[in-house]
Amino acid sequence: MLPPPPPRQSFPDGDAAIRSTDDDAAHARVSAVRKGYLKDPYIQYLVPRLHLIPTRPPLINIGTYVRSEVIDKLMVKWLDLLDESSQAQIVSLGAGSDSRFWRFTDLPPKAKIVKWIEIDFPEIVAKKALAVRKHSKLSEAVGPDLAIEKGGTVLRSSVFNILAVDLRGEPSEALQPLEVLLSDGQPVLLLAECVFPYMSPETSAAIIRWFTERYSRVSIISYDMFGLGDAFGKVMRENLQIRNIELPGVDDNPTRQSLEHRLHGCGLSETNSVTLKNARAACFPGPEVDRISGLERLDEVEELDLVLGHYSITWGSKDETGAAARWRVE
Numbered sequence: 001m002l003p004p005p006p007p008r009q010s011f012p013d014g015d016a017a018i019r020s021t022d023d024d025a026a027h028a029r030v031s032a033v034r035k036g037y038l039k040d041p042y043i044q045y046l047v048p049r050l051h052l053i054p055t056r057p058p059l060i061n062i063g064t065y066v067r068s069e070v071i072d073k074l075m076v077k078w079l080d081l082l083d084e085s086s087q088a089q090i091v092s093l094g095a096g097s098d099s100r101f102w103r104f105t106d107l108p109p110k111a112k113i114v115k116w117i118e119i120d121f122p123e124i125v126a127k128k129a130l131a132v133r134k135h136s137k138l139s140e141a142v143g144p145d146l147a148i149e150k151g152g153t154v155l156r157s158s159v160f161n162i163l164a165v166d167l168r169g170e171p172s173e174a175l176q177p178l179e180v181l182l183s184d185g186q187p188v189l190l191l192a193e194c195v196f197p198y199m200s201p202e203t204s205a206a207i208i209r210w211f212t213e214r215y216s217r218v219s220i221i222s223y224d225m226f227g228l229g230d231a232f233g234k235v236m237r238e239n240l241q242i243r244n245i246e247l248p249g250v251d252d253n254p255t256r257q258s259l260e261h262r263l264h265g266c267g268l269s270e271t272n273s274v275t276l277k278n279a280r281a282a283c284f285p286g287p288e289v290d291r292i293s294g295l296e297r298l299d300e301v302e303e304l305d306l307v308l309g310h311y312s313i314t315w316g317s318k319d320e321t322g323a324a325a326r327w328r329v330e
């Protein structure tokens with residue numbers, strides 16, 4: 001979502017600034033949970049000092065809600081479309097403090113998920129591994145074979161794994177640890193929720209291609225900004241630049257369709273996308289729309305549409321079962 005107004009910060013390196021975007025995402029989620037938009041019984045264990053996190057404006061809460069719910073709906077749909085014998089493998093790139101693994105353990109489709117692998121910078125992995133070690137609500141879901149290694153920068157278990165990897169590295173080296181964890185022939189779902197904007201288009205394309213060239217059944221759900229060439233985009237970039245954050249991955253994305261083209265260029269044949277603005281209008285049943293609109297007074301409807309119109313959830317598949325063609329969120 002749109003970053004919060006910038007207190008000037010200085011980071012020792014650009015990567016610390018990129019890592020700080022995990023706090024933005026996690027704090028926005030905390031706020032959306034606090035105001036009743038989302039249910040997340042696990043975030044309290046993953047984000048420290050919850051009581052000090054300020055509640056975000058309605059616009060941020062609504063955006064966080066739409067993004068989170070639509071990605072969840074797509075993942076459930078993807079799992080539902082797999083046949084009984086399929087064993088789902090989820091790879092979350094730039095997972096940060098995301099609680100989705102635990103939220104999905106509470107859902108029936110969990111039975112089909114045999115691997116859940118998260119990737120982020122070592123500092124973020126260490127923070128999450130520490131939280132898992134500390135809180136039984138997290139560690140019990142991971143299972144009895146939980147092991148935390150390499151100074152806390154690797155978390156392993158038979159299902160859930162977190163790896164410290166800089167995704168900008170040459171994929172043949174950076175992603176090599178995945179080869180022993182993933183089985184070919186079984187479906188792989190890549191989740192890239194607001195991570196590709198922080199790397200060059202060539203880098204994100206090389207990552208996606210690494211998967212599509214190695215595995216026969218690959219799907220992806222990606223969440224990105226686009227169309228930042230306008231006045232809104234200029235302000236957004238300026239706010240981020242004050243925090244030393246650049247968005248090299250966004251320049252190639254003038255439109256929502258360009259995000260789908262990126263996937264086509266990386267070997268994914270079935271693609272689709274929806275802006276958060278359109279998803280808010282089309283992807284929720286009436287009673288849920290009523291519930292959400294009763295949570296907070298929203299004065300800035302035009303501003304909300306402007307902001308949500310710059311974010312897209314894009315998805316696609318390389319899946320010979322043809323399931324991808326039926327993979328719709330509405």
Ligand SMILES: C[S@@+](CC[C@H](N)C(=O)[O-])C[C@H]1O[C@@H](n2cnc3c(N)ncnc32)[C@H](O)[C@@H]1O
Binds near residue numbers: 019020021096119124
């Ligand atoms: C905006 S946060 C999103 C976190 C999470 N996906 C979510 O949506 O809640 C971006 C995440 O990507 C990670 N990230 C960005 N560039 C990365 C890179 N080159 N290698 C590994 N992780 C990266 C950051 O550390 C951060 O945790």
